[in-house]
Amino acid sequence: MDPLPDATVNLLDILKLKPSFNSQDGDTRFNKRLDLDISGTVNTLDILKFKPYFLESCSPD
Ligand SMILES: [Ca+2]
DSSP states (O other): OOSSSSSBOSHHHHHHHGGGTTEEBTBTTOOGGGOTTOSSEESHHHHHHHGGGTTOBSSOO
C-alpha cells in the first residue's frame, strides 16, 4: 500500500500517482501498482483506496 517505499503513506505517494492519473491498462503511463482496486484504470477510486492509510506509518520510527 506504499508505492514509494519510504515506509509511510503520504503526499509523496499521492504525487507518485499523479502522472498515471486517468490512465488505462495499455497506456504507456499506466502503472499497474497504482491501480489499487484492480479496475484497469488509475482514477479517483484508487486515491480513495489510499485514504485509510494516509499518514499511517508502516514501521515504527
Ligand atoms: Ca483503479
